[in-house]
Amino acid sequence: MSSARPPRDPHSTSDVSRRGFLKGAGIAAAGTVLAARSALAQSEGPPGLTRHGPGPTPIELTVNGAAQRATVDPRATLLDVLRDQLNLTGPKEVCARGSCGGCNVMLDGVVVNSCMTLALDAAGAKVKTVEGLAAGDQLDPVQSALCKHDGLQCGYCTPGFVVAIRSLLDRNPKPTAADVREACSGNICRCGTYPKVIEAALTAAGVQVAVGNVADNASVCIESEGGRLDAPQKVTGRARYTTDVNLPRMAFAQILYCPFGRATVKSADRDAAAAVPGVLEVVLNEKEFKYCGQPCGHIAAETRHALDEARLRLNVQWEIGTPVVDxxxxxxxxxxxxxxxxxxxxxxxxxxxxxxxxxxxxxxxxxxxxxxHACLEPHAAVADHRGEEGEMWVSTQANIVIHGEAANAMKLDRSKVRTHCEFVGGGFGSKFGIDAEGRLAAELSRKFSRPIKVVNNRKREHLDTGCRPGSxxxxxxxxxxxxxxxxxxxxxxxxxxxxxxxxxxxxxxxxxxxxxxxxxxxxxxxxxxxxxRAPGKPQGMFAVDSFVDELAETAGVDPLVLRKSIDSNRTRKRMYEIGAERIGWASRPKPDGAGTGRFRRGVGVGVSNWGNGQGNASVGIHVHRDGTVKVLCGTQDIGTGVKTLLADVVADQLKIDRARITALTGSSEYPPGPPSGGSVTSRSVAPAARDAAEKARAKLAELSGMEVTDGESWIAACRKMGEESFSVVGSFNKAYWGKGGSEAVQFAEVEVDTHTGIVRVTKVVALQACGRPVNRLTAENQVIGGVIQGVSYALFEEKILDPVTGAMLNPNLEQYKILGPSDCPEIIPILWAEGDDLGVRAIGEPPVVPTAGAVANAIANAIGARVRSLPISPAKVLAALAERGGVA
Amino acid sequence: MIPYEFVSARSFEAAAQLLAESRRGDVLLKAGGIDVVDRLKEGLDRPKVILNIRGLRPARADAIRSGDAGLTIHALATLTEINENEAVRRDFPAVAAGTRKPATPQVRNVATLAGNLCQKPRCWYYRSLDFRCLKKGGDRCYSVAGDNRYHAVFGAGACHIVAPSSAAPSLIACGAVLRIGRFADGKLTERTLPIADFYRVPTNPQDDEWQLGHDELILDVTLPTSAAGRHSAYVELKEKQSFDWAMASCAVNLNDRAAPRIVLGAVAPIPWRLPKVEQLIAGQKLTDALIAEARRAAVADARPMTHNGYKVTLAGAVLEHALRAADEGA
Missing domain, CATH: 3.30.365.10 (Aldehyde oxidase/xanthine dehydrogenase, molybdopterin binding domain)
Structure with a gap:
């Protein structure tokens, strides 16, 4: 093949081991190595082959412009080498099978899944990761645009999007929105930030962005333009999640599980598993296991390859019983x-x-x-038991809970244990404890006296880390x-x-x-x-809102008219009016299915409300002589933007520049904050932050003898105070607490292909009561993300169980279908602020509630036939149409 | 994964020679690696040797060449290189679509044409290590009593997989010819095979659905000039418009109106040619009535399972859409 490229592999294991060639050999020496290799290969089998392994083999590659050498197992992927050996943890392992884009890197200038690229295939290549895009502090335009538009939440998927978009702009400097969607169609964001990502990509390209997403009530926001505080860390890959923690001497463990709904172990090759070099222990319990995913033991090993090999060598054979699945x-x-x-x-x-x-x-x-839940960061924990003291990193949404659990699991006093979770790649309700993963890490770290890392694979993550029940x-x-x-x-x-x-x-x-x-x-x-996310509510309101429409249809009245007469909530009554106008309610087909042609448009509505409980929170403030402020809270930022809220609120209360404030969360060493559940975090933390800010002001006035009223006097007073720094702690203060609920109304517009049953949600108008929005960008982002998860729930997602064995058939991100950029509707979030109180209301959960009902009603409006079962797949739409006797 | 030796070939001849000297099953041929790495990670394949031919990828400019016979695509051309090629887009729009619709941009940047044609099925029982199904030497097809929503509605034997390749229907519709190599008599020897004859439902489900000896590999694929023109199309129906596998797809080539070629994808264990429909519409103007008749003829021998009756409707719909698109022309 004269057209073939010269092979990449510049050398082989055998060469290297025999000649010690790599010592001092740079990439420039590749030609020499190649020649030597050919001569050698003649005697070892067919010519023209380069052999590596089995066993470690050295490679060279260029990463972010720097020549790198690594010794890799031939089984290693490029992602393994980047994350485990080169400490480039920006690229993430999410699905591990090329379905989600979390591991995207550029290989010789094109974007690839590094999880599906063997490291040996990258030998000699030029690799660029998200870490290589910024030049020092100068962000790539894609990165700065993502910060500006808040095109991220938890940030776990962000490095993958950054690389996908950078790659697009390299090839196509002036893309359309459709080009961006296509370029990102292999990326999944579980938080649902696609609209903001697409806006950001267009902005980075200098393309005029049609601003469709500006909230009507933006003017009342406390901080309307300041971006997310930790966005720069997330867009550069510098944000360290639990899965990114690598410690010296760290070993790995994995929970084994029963893959069927009911089964007992028939046989297993424990000896073969234990014999794999590097395996520390293999534990397999024998009893009857009663659900798909039930833990049945674990393996611990010094490397991830050994762990994986031992799992295969264990070769568990199951006696399958009869599961309960119907x-x-x-x-x-x-x-x-x-x-x-x-x-x-x-x-x-x-x-x-x-x-x-x-x-x-x-x-x-x-x-x-x-x-x-399908959090993109799987449940993960790293435990480091050091005898007298211990430390744990856990992917959690409840730092306050994990600290005690970690101490218990490590059998240490709480005061001797530190826990951390500064960044978490999604929780959605599934991460309120250290869970089986954390307990195993703690137990094994104590046993083997070395750090242990437990990271779920995608399959276990789907099987046994929680779910929204069906109904x-x-x-x-x-x-x-x-x-x-x-x-x-x-x-x-x-x-x-x-x-x-x-x-x-x-x-x-x-x-x-x-x-x-x-x-x-x-x-x-x-x-x-x-x-x-809103336990019990999306499924309940799907049925309730569908039923209200069916009552209206039966009586021959407009569903919105009926709602107004059976909904006593005054806020929602006004939301109905404004939302109906924004979606074009008046032009919806009457009666249902009255349209013509292959594609049918329909409009539907759904509602929600959320109570506003109060949670306990403490916020610490360190004030320094140079006028800068550090705000600390032991709560966690699961992507909602709590750090940003802390800084915005303190800046607002003290009237100082936000740039002077550093906000930190996610450590047992900070004043305790609430778990992220029940949508209480922001509304509990904000009053405590205001309280702390007032205490800081009073203390500073006392220390400086000055009146502190604004930014200028703040700095002057800090310079004048006698101390280098001082600290105060604020707590929940009802004076800053908002009353009232978080009403929501959503209108969805769909287009149904009557030939195929394929539904596209084209537009959603999401009205969301939120009290005083602290930060417009992050507040809108919550609403948009809720809608996207709601559409994904309505149309795609389903844990599919085998009716015979009870196995989950789609434990991946390929056939467990999560809405992607090309399925994302236009979303118009309308932040509904009333009055002038400073109270922050719940918006984490309510926006995910009304969507499925609104979408189902829109589909019924479009085709005159109703699907009463989620997800609303093409198969079900076609069945509903057939039952109705086809389309007119 | 179980440890393996990783052997990179510096020529097709070297690769073919190693295959010829190896026992079936010991060596796993890898090009882009998208399907192979997936199977290795699941533990479905545990080869002693990975024979890597990824390094034989041509330079982008050489991936597709125009010659007397037509357009010749290197076996290791990536799907991106194919669907971005001007000549492919102009003369074989079905092939351009068949290599642009599947998977994701980052997969298409790596996935090769030969790899796409020879990928294993996506059946969720087959792809899971937990099910020892017929295709893995077990005693049953789990989809029969199980959940078969994405399984075959045509032509299945005991095993109800569907052909996953999205490039294959278009290549069949466009009359592509494969050049296949093996090592014999001390050198690389070649044979050619129309891709229309490449896929067969195997008697033994453990065998592949394609006709390739264990010592053979695809060298390139030629799209004949006689099939070129703007009247070919490929349409895919997916639940999700971002990355998803097709529920049903269809490639149609009407450039020779007297001898149309129509192939369904994702509905049968192999790309499902519709000879009766081809005969029905040969030389005819595509009226609404004829298309309706074509839809009926296409699904007359469908054999849906318990959960996939909708795929019969979709097969008819996607046929109609592809016929109309090809008729109109790119």
């Missing part, structure tokens, strides 16, 4: 038919009577799937001429793993009159549920 059959067996009979007394009796007299009776069953929701209501329900029956079936937790918020938010409600929790042979 919720309908299980309900029938345990609780009888759906629905249960109404009671002959109380609410049941009243409902029976009302159903008998009703003008309309509407009876429907809705079903929702099991959704997994079956039966609703039967009596309604009047106008569709207004007067009484009815609701039966909710929770579909989840052992331990239940599957209730859905049905009925909710609307006035349904007298309701006879029952609930049964089923224990399927799947991993346990854990809270997932």
């Amino acid at each position: 919720p309908v059959a299980e309900h029938q067996a345990r609780h009888g038919p759906i629905p249960p009979e109404l009671k002959k007394s109380g609410a049941g009796e009243k409902v029976t009577a009302a159903l008998g007299d009703a003008r309309h009776v509407v009876e429907r069953v809705y079903q929702t799937q099991i959704q997994t 079956i929701q039966y609703m039967k209501f009596a309604a009047g001429e106008d569709g207004v329900p007067s009484a009815g029956q609701v039966h909710v079936v929770g579909v989840s793993g052992l331990g239940g937790g599957g209730d859905a918020s049905n009925p909710d938010h609307y006035e349904f009159g007298e309701v006879a409600r029952t609930f049964s929790d089923l224990d399927l042979s799947v991993g346990h549920s854990r809270p997932m």
